[in-house]
Amino acid sequence: MKRSFVREILESIDNETISFAGGLPNEKLFPSKELKKCASKVLKNKEIYQYGLSNGIKELRQKIAKMYCNSGFKTNEENILITTGSQQAMFIISKYFENKSITLEKPSYLGAINIFKLNHIKMKEVDLKKDGIDIKKFEKSFAKTKLAYLIPDFQNPTSTTYSKTKRDEVAKIIKKYDGILIEDSPYSELYFEKKETLISSQIPNNSFHLGSFSKTLSPSLRIGWIRASKELIDSLIIIKESIDLHSSGISQYILNEYLKDDANFEKHTQKIRDDYQDKMEYFCKCLDKYLPTFKYTKPKGGMFIYGSFKKIDTFELVKKAMKEKVLFVPGNQFYTNKEKINNEIRFNYTNSSKKDIKKGIKTISKLI
Amino acid sequence: MKRSFVREILESIDNETISFAGGLPNEKLFPSKELKKCASKVLKNKEIYQYGLSNGIKELRQKIAKMYCNSGFKTNEENILITTGSQQAMFIISKYFENKSITLEKPSYLGAINIFKLNHIKMKEVDLKKDGIDIKKFEKSFAKTKLAYLIPDFQNPTSTTYSKTKRDEVAKIIKKYDGILIEDSPYSELYFEKKETLISSQIPNNSFHLGSFSKTLSPSLRIGWIRASKELIDSLIIIKESIDLHSSGISQYILNEYLKDDANFEKHTQKIRDDYQDKMEYFCKCLDKYLPTFKYTKPKGGMFIYGSFKKIDTFELVKKAMKEKVLFVPGNQFYTNKEKINNEIRFNYTNSSKKDIKKGIKTISKLI
Structure with a gap:
């Protein structure tokens, strides 16, 4: 490859x-002063330098869970797995589904395409329309693969945003075949008009929802996450642990400190x-x-x-x-x-x- | 699993x-004051918050290369790949060799055993003697696998340390069969009497040498590395990129600042x-x-x-x-x-x- x-x-x-x-995010907007201040605060404590939990520090998982709850999507810290960027989230999930088939948008995020290849996942591309994926073709493909990878908010590369109808139709199909949706949302917070409703919120036990702080705070932290049912998260922790034991504790503690001020x-x-x-x-x-x-x-x-x-x-x-x-x-x-x-x-x-x-x-x- | x-x-x-x-390292010895000071220095700069190179920041790779040079093992920054702990180094290399067979010590590091399983690598265990692996059995196994995983310095779990003779014999066998050695060295700096000579230094193009700052500085940084020939490193970068794009830049820059004072x-x-x-x-x-x-x-x-x-x-x-x-x-x-x-x-x-x-x-x- x-x-x-x-x-x-x-x-x-x-x-x-x-x-x-x-x-690349706009470098000028990185909140360097605030993050430096947060670092000064947390890096005093000896215990943050030790090995940590594979799923990530609890306080940070709780804060992420709260973000979901705030938008009406019931979530607690056991539904969250902290990953080394949402790139790693994709890798972990793909490793979990290795050798399977997947339905994805045409065109799609090339990092994901490379990950699927590396994990021997057969890709079935379905055309993207202006309001989201072509639903008829999607159902036909999903009936076979039972696994889909979609980027419904401001898609990479096309910036396509799924309409409300398309979101509902996708959720319905996932439920109908009792399959799994990987919903990749690195850009969801970068809306110009309104925040869209996650497809995953309709199918909380049939989805992996992927988020990241790379576009809102700093990619250098390498902190992303997966939201899924506790059962699915537990299966992924084994893979996460094998890949890097846990994500940078330094990054996690600094970020956790920053997020204490959610208004900011x-x-x-x-x-x-x-x-x-x-x-x-x-x-x-x-x-x-x-x-x-x-x-x-x-x-x-x-x-x-x-x-x-x-x-x-x-x-x-x-x-x-x-x-x-x-x-x-x-x-x-x-x-x-x-x-x-x-x-x-x-x-x-x-x-x-x-x-x-x-x-x-x-x-x-x-x-x- | x-x-x-x-x-x-x-x-x-x-x-x-x-x-x-x-x-777990002794928590009391983490150099929290110095690392906090280093963080304050580097976290001012906006550019450290941006996406970085997949193989790691150049200055850090140069410093690690210099450590090898100081012990007479010629190395430059192109021979170094920064990883999210040396756990990830193991995962990347195992992914590279997926489905192959490997010769390893009996007993061995259980994190490595899990990684090999996850990447469908068939394990051939060879008994550990007091002075290192049983050489006759090692050669017999290596002749077939052409790939070995060894922890010659203060092995995990047994604390076995390879004798000079055993190191020479292992290097000779690797050369004879033109195979590859994965030499895992997380504990090398924790010697009580003297620093041992790396087997990899005798076979620089037939080895991956794995190092880590987890035992000497802080596991929370999640910074380890692989030393190998430029050709082998280049093959691994593709996998590293797919797994997490790059390791925490925040961790890398703080560490790089700390290492400027090598006497300290x-x-x-x-x-x-x-x-x-x-x-x-x-x-x-x-x-x-x-x-x-x-x-x-x-x-x-x-x-x-x-x-x-x-x-x-x-x-x-x-x-x-x-x-x-x-x-x-x-x-x-x-x-x-x-x-x-x-x-x-x-x-x-x-x-x-x-x-x-x-x-x-x-x-x-x-x-x-």
Whole structure:
């Protein structure tokens, strides 16, 4: 297996590069002062330096459980498993289902595609429509796989957001076949209009719901989590323990301290939403002005703008753009069969200044 | 698969328990003041909160490479992969070798045994002698598996330390069959007499050498590493990336800051060695006094005393001891076939006070 193109791109970035490639949060918004203060407070205590529980420190699991309860989704700390980023959550669950088949969106998160391959999971892709997955095709596929991987909120890469109807229909199908949904929600808090209702809340015993602090606080913490029934969590702990015993205690304690002030966390998240919405609007304006042949749907949240040209091979285009120090991800990366020529692009808008957004899009416009 | 008995025991410990079970470092020796100071210094910088490289931050890899160079083992940062504890190092390598066969010591580290099972690796156990693995049987097994997992320094669970001759013989066999050695060294720095020479230094392209800061600094950091040829490291990065993208950046940056003062780190490690040697001597004295029928070899380093009774089923004994709030690990846990009755015990001596050591051993003596 080859390394992911996006990770390779990320590692080739230098100071002069304008990158619309990765899913990087805006560095300027990291709450460094607050996190430093929290660290000073907790790093005094000797006991935080010891080995900890495989499922994560109890206080942190309780706080995450409370977030679910606040939105009406009954959850307690036994339903939570802390993971080293939600990437690890995906890996643990995939290891649990190794050699099985899975229904997923077409296109989908390429990190997940790589994890499925690594764990010998056969992937059945189902087309994404504007309001979510194609329901008829989904049911046909799910009837066989009994396992699905979906990103219903501001999907990666397409930013598609599932309608209320689609969410209900998916939940109904999962129940009908008594299967399992893996609902991946790294972007759920990055909404511009309203927070969507999790599909998992309708099927609490037939779902893994994945969350992360990477997009709201800091990816460097590497703290994500899985919400599932106690029985499913217990099965996963064996795998979690084998993979790394437990996630960084230092990260967990600092984060736990930060979350004690939930009003402040909400204020911080709102600041990110405002900043990203502003960036997104500006990005769209520049696309319309300098790349009018690029057709896209305006996102309702998240970190990406996805769209397509009529006839441009975007994999060839990115190679040219890289020479001009501008990066984006060609759409072919998000399909299980990457060989097919593809005319789509995913742009990330969260980690570039407005000046660079304009400059980067203008540079691309000169290459087509 | 069931959860590891040791982890389950660890999670059942309360304040009144005297535990000789886990491999827990002495909490009192964690350098909390220094680590807190390092955190205050690095957590100011916004850039440390961003996503990082999958193989780990460069400065930290350089410092680890320098440690190898200092002992005459040529290494640079491209030979190092930072992992979420050396537990994850084991998982990544095992995933890389999934479905293969491996030669390992009998008994061996139970975390490794669980990882091999999880990755469908067939285990071929070879007896441990007082000076290391039985060389004739090792060669016979390695000729077939071409892959070995050994813990030559203060082995877990037996505290066995390989002689110079055994190290040379193992290296020769690995070379002869052009196979691979996984050399696990979490305890190497915890020597009471002298530092041993790594087998990997004789076979730099045919080995994975695993190290960790869990025993010298803090397990809560969850920072370990793999040293291997650049080619082997590059193959592992794909798996590392899929498992958690990268290890906690917060942990890595704090640790990197701490290691800038290597004289201080060495002084700290010496303090740990002195403390553990003192505890070990006291533990042995109590064993000789209160449990004279328990036969063991005095360790030259590490965290464990291993030995056996003539005719006592230690799995039954630990169940009785648990009721009296004293814990240890019965030897059967360290064999691939745990069902066999076993008369062996692993005692950890690093995380109990002298008072508790005496009290715990006396309690056990009353149960036999």
